[in-house]
Amino acid sequence: MQQFLQQVVSGLASGGVYASLALALVLIYRSTEVINFAQGEMATFTTYVAWQLGHWGVPFWGAFFLTLAFAFVFGVTIERVVIRPFERGPVLTVVIVTIGLLVLLNGLDGWLWGAEIKSFHSAFPTRPINIGGVAFSLQDIGVIAVSLLAVFLLWLFFRHTKVGLAMRAAAVNPDSARLTGVRVGWMLALGWGLASMLGALSGLMIAPVVFLDPNMMQVVLIYAFAAAVLGGLQSPAGAVVGGLLLGVMLNLLGTYVHPVTPELRLPVALLVLLIVLLVKPSGLFGRAVVRKV
């Protein structure tokens, strides 16, 4: 039982990281039907920025918030400069462009900071805490708290601010939104900025665990894809639930089902992805899209 609880909590912690990145993917997909293959690399880049700030002597939380601010500007800039020319292009073109961005940023990380692994300080102490006779890692609990807080803030933003409403309108029906005076183009850029911030958050939380290197987020990105598809690519709530569910499920499978060795964690996540795509492409929370021909 003790082992079970520990595994669930640490699964929720990795799930929180997957959920943040999955939410970033969903934010972009909802408004433009673009799957951003570069989301993980954008997150890695911003995490390197945080590392650099720390290296220059900026205290942790200062670097944390500066990085989030940088991530926002970074995301907005990428949308305005790189993505915008392809807004109305075919799916294939946009996918290829985000892949170009993936390859470009990955090379840039290695160019600027070198390919060797860097250690990254955690915001939370690594010592365990004892609750009811079960030892939990404080870091896991901190990560869960940060991801839930981020999701809550985002929900408040979309639910209770005028900009949030405008962004939702731009995503659901761009033409009508434009007619009521919403600047749809900027709303999309704003969405990229927010997504980039969420990605930075996931990078900052995973870096102390897996160490920082240019390929850090590649695996996380796949888990985030699986989480987003599991919850439904259209549904932000689904991305969060999907992320947490996936984190816990992978941990429990790894602990109790012996053929699932650590090497198989990734293929199992991919299997989840494929099965959901084939059986219920709209995911757990999404609505099926009806296409008129």
Add this chain to the structure above:
Amino acid sequence: MRGERLVKLGAIAGGAALVVVLGFTMTDYHQYQGGIVAYYLIAILGLNILTGYTGQISLGNGAFMAVGGYTTAILCGHHGWPELATIPVAAAVAGAAGFLFGIPALRLAGPYLALATFAIAVAVPSLAKRFDHFTGGSSGITLPIHTGHYLYWASWICAGIGYVVAWLVLRGRTGRAFRAVRDSEVAAVSSGVNLASYKTLAFGISAAYAGVAGALLAIGAAYTNPDTFPVTLSLYLLIGAVVGGLGSLWGVIFGALFIEYLPIYAQKTYFGFAFSKQAPSVVYGLVLILIMLVAPTGIVGLARRLRRSI
């Protein structure tokens, strides 16, 4: 029209002659690189049939290369088959794998298909590590070592056959059906094209090409392990196809030259300024985005446009 046809025939003859001459004159090291260009060409040709002609995006053709590569490595390294005899088997096994993947892929379109194919490309290294009984795990399988000359000829002969087969497939009824599926599925179905069978067929053909390329890669490297077929391989194939021009058989060669030689030239020192080891990725990424911006039809499309404007 007739003149154009003559020019094309001349270009083919000239290209073939150049390949033969280089095969006797270049140093062994350069022939090795030339062999790599040829197997990239085969893989990009296969991807182009699927993505360029049939409109089905694949970010996972590296996975089918892995299937072909491991088929060759296992038959040759564990069972003592001669290398060249394994190539048709690698094509058949990878082709079957592609055909089987094509059946569930029928339900997916656009970004979802990109995701699913990306997923298989990412899964390959971990799967190869897990099932180490067949694949030798991380320590891999060793094959007999050959000269660059050997790889050059093996690869270019396969590439020549691949080119002819692709041309024969694409010029007739099948190619027309592929293009119809790409341009409008609705229109294709209403004119009697069986969507399911042509899409799976395209996946199968594309994977068979990838299988041959993977087999040649294994023979050339004389070694396979899980990291021989990384995700980036699949992405590079897409880059090659896009650079050459999706939906053109001519451009494939430029795509193959680009992905083989760019990293080599990008790492040299120019004017005392040395680029980093990571520079090729940066250039790949930039070129990919710029091409989509300026010349979405690749080098061939650009040339065509220039000729029309003159």
